[in-house]
Amino acid sequence: AQKVTQAQTEISVVEKEDVTLDCVYETRDTTYYLFWYKQPPSGELVFLIRRNSFDEQNEISGRYSWNFQKSTSSFNFTITASQVVDSAVYFCALSEARIQGAQKLVFGQGTRLTINP
């Protein structure tokens, strides 16, 4: 069975600090996809990144970076020089590709990140 664990329920930091959100996943499949979504206070879910199981390259997008390590089944997310606008709940999610086009995202419980000015 698939499972995503985000052990950090809440994180609070001061603006400009770097912060890492942890994500550990479980799956029996060799082909799978990992995602990060952001849910700001307004409530919508915003897609941040997708990574497939064959691509272990780390990715950087501005102040955001992701570290994918299959050996530890982790897909961690780092925000550098955090800003107040980064305050949100962040979800890590996993999807197995069993049937062409079928996609069931399994979400972690989310990490509530608060950036204080």
Added chain:
Amino acid sequence: DSGVTQTPKHLITATGQRVTLRCSPRSGDLSVYWYQQSLDQGLQFLIQYYNGEERAKGNILERFSAQQFPDLHSELNLSSLELGDSALYFCASSVEGRGGLSPLHFGNGTRLTVT
């Protein structure tokens, strides 16, 4: 703006009633998904439709049903509502391609309150 439109934004109804939530996917997206977000269960996948046909099913109750119409919009029907059905219901859409699973783009959700 994700391009996925959900209506209504808020819905308040009584136990035992039936409601319909509506979703219009992004232009060009053939897949529509429904998710439920509640405090105790978190984000749970309910069901996926692709071009009018059911593609995948999750933890959807028998009291709930969905369909996708020829114009690709989708409706989620919730009947015999219980207090525990109070939640934020998200619709998402994606484009299917050869490059693996496409990311889901979510609407703003419909907040259902059952009293």
